[in-house]
Amino acid sequence: MKSRKLYNRIALLRLERRMSRQELADKIGVNFQTIGYLEREEYNPSLDLAFRISEVFELPIPFIFSTAPLKALSDELLNREIK
Amino acid sequence: MEKSTFMNRPRTMIVFNAITILAIVVLFEFLKFAENKILLAGFELLIVIAAVITFYMAYWQTGLWRLSHIKTEKLDEREIKLVSDSLRISYSVFTILTILIIYAFAVIEKGPIDVVIAAGLLYFAHILPSAILGWRGKNF
Numbered sequence: 305m306k307s308r309k310l311y312n313r314i315a316l317l318r319l320e321r322r323m324s325r326q327e328l329a330d331k332i333g334v335n336f337q338t339i340g341y342l343e344r345e346e347y348n349p350s351l352d353l354a355f356r357i358s359e360v361f362e363l364p365i366p367f368i369f370s371t372a373p374l375k376a377l378s379d380e381l382l383n384r385e386i387k
Numbered sequence: 388m389e390k391s392t393f394m395n396r397p398r399t400m401i402v403f404n405a406i407t408i409l410a411i412v413v414l415f416e417f418l419k420f421a422e423n424k425i426l427l428a429g430f431e432l433l434i435v436i437a438a439v440i441t442f443y444m445a446y447w448q449t450g451l452w453r454l455s456h457i458k459t460e461k462l463d464e465r466e467i468k469l470v471s472d473s474l475r476i477s478y479s480v481f482t483i484l485t486i487l488i489i490y491a492f493a494v495i496e497k498g499p500i501d502v503v504i505a506a507g508l509l510y511f512a513h514i515l516p517s518a519i520l521g522w523r524g525k526n527f
Binding site for chain 2: 334350
């Protein structure tokens with residue numbers, strides 16, 4: 305079965321917290337290059353890895369990952385639809 | 388960032404390394420019947436040196452060898468998937484190649500495969516997962 309593409313906000317959240325890829329990688333126990341793959345949405349994380357990421361950012365998984373393109377945070381705050 | 392040139396592309400060095408191994412095997416066959424064995428043996432030695440250099444550049448320097456030979460506990464889930472995919476493909480490729488070689492030897496009635504071909508196949512079995520990883524162009 306071909307898995308669906310997962311969209312995420314990892315890059316945005318990492319930059320917001322002024323965290324390097326290496327720092328995030330160390331916190332979730334992966335190679336720093338895997339962070340690049342996750343941020344470019346070229347690799348879908350396992351449920352365990354998704355939980356680790358959500359624990360680092362202290363945010364729920366549906367806020368970080370989605371099967372549909374994610375809205376910009378400003379749109380999310382104002383509850384606007386994607387054009 | 389290091390500029391990608393013809394010589395530092397993993398694919399180029401993987402091909403060069405495969406050519407040197409093939410050359411070692413072919414030259415060894417010629418060596419059995421050659422009159423000037425010393426000249427050919429010297430040439431064979433040069434190819435062995437070239438094989439070592441291309442192995443270093445293709446597999447050691449790039450980290451491909453480490454990735455395909457390290458314990459899985461030291462890899463993350465993406466790396467485990469990459470290695471497992473490369474092992475799956477290399478298993479098929481190696482099986483087909485070995486069967487073809489054995490059949491070819493049987494057809495031409497050359498008897499069992501000789502020690503250099505066996506050593507070449509052993510080396511090939513070891514580098515194949517790394518070669519597939521490098522060929523597919525993933526970061527490691």
